[in-house]
Amino acid sequence: MLSKALLRLGAGAARHPWRVVVAWLVAAALAVLAAIAVGGRTADSMTAPGLDSGRAAELIERAGTGQEGMTAQVVVAPLDGGATFFGDDGVRAALVRLQAEVGRLPHVLGTSDPAGALEAGGDAAVRGGLVSADGRVAVVRVQYPDQSRLSAEDLGALVDLGDRLRAELPLRIEMGGGLFYAFSDPDGGVSELIGLLAAAAILFLAFGSFVAAALPIGMAVFGLTVGVATMTVLAGVMDVPTFAPVLGSMVGLGVGIDYALFVLARHREYLARGCDPHEAAGRAVATAGRPVVFAGGTVVVSILGLAVANVPFMTVGGFAVSIVVLIMVVASVTLLPAFLGAAGARLARAGRIGRALRTGRPGRPAGQRDGVAGAAPAAGWRRWIGHVGRHPVPYAIGAAGLLLAATLPVLGLRVGLPDDGSLPHSRTERRAYDLVAEGFGPGTNGPLVIAADPAGDAGVLDRLVGAVAADPGIASVAPMHVDRATGIATVVVFPTTSPQERATADTIARLRTDVLPSAIGHGPARAHVGGAAASLSDVGRRTSQRLPVLVAAVLAMSFLLLVLVFRSILVPLKAVVLNLLSIGAAYGVMVAVFQWGWGGALIGLEATVPIVSFIPMFLFAILFGLSMDYEVFLLSRVREEYLRTGDNGTAIVEGVSRTARIITSAALIMVAVFLSFAVAEDPSTKMFGLGLATAIFIDATVVRMVLVPATMTLLGRTNWWLPKWLDRVLPRGPVGTDGTDDIGAGSEGGASGPRLVDR
Template structure:
């Protein structure tokens, strides 16, 4: 039985705390050493099987033009406002030197030649897209090999050269390109620290003890170290996307501290009942640990459901994040009870400073405790839940209407990828982007690469070039490059619109469906549109098309997992529908902030951007799993009360009120952690942070404290309806569904509300209480 196994595991860890802590320390050291020895760098492979952009990439690779590798661009303009590269010898000489020194950097395969084009004539340089029409801006495009042969040292060398030449040449020098995207340090370090500090503050106020606040933080840091190091080892085997460590840190910190909070709450409640620290730790793991294991498993199942999308980098990213979540679950049931055993009885009471803060001022008499209910602060929650229960239709309709209204902006959802133009002006990539857009047009920042195999038709390449130049969405076409060995031609074209604009995606679609088929004709020749902008457009279309499949798969699996847990058909159905509402509202907020610009300045958003193509799918999988955490914790207690009393109304009031403070505290911690990432520079990190924080906030307040009690009141005894034939074949659920916890006959979650645990007082015990079997079961 799961509870007995967790009881033995938690009690053993609490009795031998230093051995367990030492084992985790060794595991962390070994994981870090393995990451250093065998780990790889994260790499973004934004493609998927069967996409046209992937076919183009394969042709480019066969041609050996080097265009399949990494790129960078160095954008320069004279510091003298009156000088131009067309007529100023000093500016041209400086450009020649810069171009030569960039070409000598390690691993550089070659550069464009604006200086040579200027020597051939200003018109040549302008027509080639190397110098702007006014002569003020020049671009040196730098070609590197593929990412597997490069490292952060190559980026450091380029940046270091720029810093040195800025001091020596009369030029303003800015840089950008895929080399920066691949090897810039990912956002997260400062955000993680801010999130930890915010979580520590909330934990201290909730538990009133520095020791109690420190233990979940310490456990989360251990778990995050092991999880992220393991993710790095995985990157040595396959391409782990660059967003995975940031997302893993975000989710890992959130769920790790949350899980620890629930176990710690149960531990303090058992201490208040008079149990010793070791026995209390074991029983806390046996009771709260079961929902932790189930909730963590639900998160992992939801995330791994991304495999249905058939987008490899998303599947690997989901696997990497799942590793962190599983590590946090393991730490919650082993490392945390070891910490609790080592801390001893000090966790049973709040410190003097915390007690003074909670009471308002030193010397104030303690709050009067209601012995009938065994709680103080929970009385407020009981009044609120009772009020909702007396007006269920009003609150159900009002809350559902509010969430549906918040979700309306989803109808205008536009996926894409924010480019360097969405970065803050303090970044050189943003300044380079602006200079290129100013001098050459916005489409120059997102060139397309058309790869064609003529298949023996000598006129194909010329027809393709002519028809590409005639398309209204194309600003200019570079001369075709034909590989002599394979005959494959590559043509770089520059759209009239920026890489994140919908018009660019429309241009890509038009080239594929109209322009290229007309140029190729009925022969055996073939042509495909590639490049970063086309690849991201393709991935966006694939994820949008597969999102409903992922949603249905995750909903179905979650429903099937929850049905045996709560011995009900309607409770899991209601759970998945309400989770959809909160996630839809979070999507709506994201659209309003990032696409419409509402409140974007509050999180440092410089300009409106499309929603990153893969984020809605990732957010759904993660948020659905996290929402189920609270669903399991809350409904386990409601189910326990229903089995104890046989009264649906009492079960709702008692179950929700007794878990309300713990759930809201846990949600507040998660929101604080996620919001700390919403202020990062990278727009993708902002989207993850804001989307996760918004959904968790809505879920823990509007859904759990309004919609859940209102809908359960309306459903009445039907909440627990389960056909007898289905009851016989379903396995028994692991989360307190039989009215016992497998240890002492108390509740199946944390045994009490958060106030009792924090105040160090007895909660209402259900030991030995009669547990009638309701008639409808």
């Protein structure tokens, strides 16, 4: 049985704590050394099989134009407000020098030549898209090889050159492009520290002990070190997306501290009942460890369900994040009991400060505390749940209406990818973006690359360029490049609208469905629309199409697992519906903040942005798994009370009130960790942080403390209805919810003492 295995594992770790700690230290050291030796950098490959932008990328790579590599751009403007590149020899000479020095940087394959174009005349420079029509802005586009041959040192060399030339040339110099996106330090370090400090404060208030507060933090840091190092090793053999380490840190810290909190709370309860520390640790892992293993496994399976999207970078990203979650589960049932064993009986005593904060009476005896360990349910929670149970209809209608109202903004959800225009003005990428938009138009920041294989029809290329240039969504067309060896042509076109706007996606769709087919005709020639904007538009459409498949798969899996755990039909069905409500409300809040700008300034958002195309799918997989933590923890306790008393009302009041404090403490920790990432600079990180924090807050408050007791009261004894034929088919007690405890003797009553379960 799982309980007996966990009992032996936890008790063994508690009896030999330093062996386990040393083993984890060795594992962490080996993981870090492996990351240094064979690890790779994260890389974004925003493509998926069967997409038109992917076919364009294949043609571009065959043509060998160099456009398949990494790019950067240096945007310059005269410091003198009255000078232009057309008539001022001094700023033109400065542009020549800048262009030459950029071209001499390591790994630079070449640059555009605005200075040479100006020598041929201002009109030529403007037609080539290198100098703005007013002569105030010039762009030096820098071509690098593919990302695998580059490193952060290349970005550092470009940035250092810019810093030096700003002091020597009469030019305003700003920089941006893919090189910055690939090698800028990701958000996370400061956010992780803030999250850890907030979690430590909440744990201290919950337990009233510095030692008790430190153990979950220490376990989470160990697990996160091993998890992130493993992710780095994984990046050496596959393309791990850049958001994976940040998301892994976010989710890993949240679930790791939460899981440790569940086990630690049960451990202190057993200490209060007279168990010695080793036995208490083993029994805590055997009881609280069961829902931890179940909930962690559900999170992992939900995240791995992202594979249904058929978008490789999402599948790999989900796999990387799930590794971190799995490591946290293992740490919860091995490293944490070792810490508990090393701490000994000190965990049974709350500090004087914490006791005063939690009870208001410094000298209150330990046996009378209503602490997180749950010796007695908090009277306040019991009164609240009883009040909801006496008025279930208005509370159920009111809470459901509130969540549905919060979900309404989802009807206006628009997917895309925030570009450099959504970064703070303190970043040079944002200033470069604004300069380009000001000088050349907003579409210049999101060029499209049309790749065409004429298949021997030479006239098709002229027809194609003419048709594209005539489209109302295209502002300008750069000169065509034709590869002599393959005959493949590539042409860069600039839309009239910015990459974030819906009109840009409409232009891409129109080029594919109307403009290019009309120009090519029915011959063997083919043409495809690529570029970053097109790739992200394609991925967004693919994820939107596959999201219903993921939702259906996760809902079905969750329903079946809960039926197996709780031996009921209505309880799992209710859980699935309520989880959908909380996730829908979180989506609605994201739309209101990021697309409408409501309260965006509170998290440092300087401009409205679309929702990142892959985030809704990622959030659904993660949140549905995380919500199962509280679902299993709360309903298991309700189920235990129902089996003990046979009274539905008593089971709800006792079960919810006994778990309320630990659920709210755990939720506060998760919310604090996730919100610490919501203040990061990158909008994608903000979306992940705010979306996760909002959903967890709603789930632990409105759903668990209002909707669950209200709906379960209304359903009455039918909560636990199960057809007889299904009852005979299902296995018994998968996680100890059958009303017995398979741990064995060792409680305060010895072999004949009460059997303890953690449902």
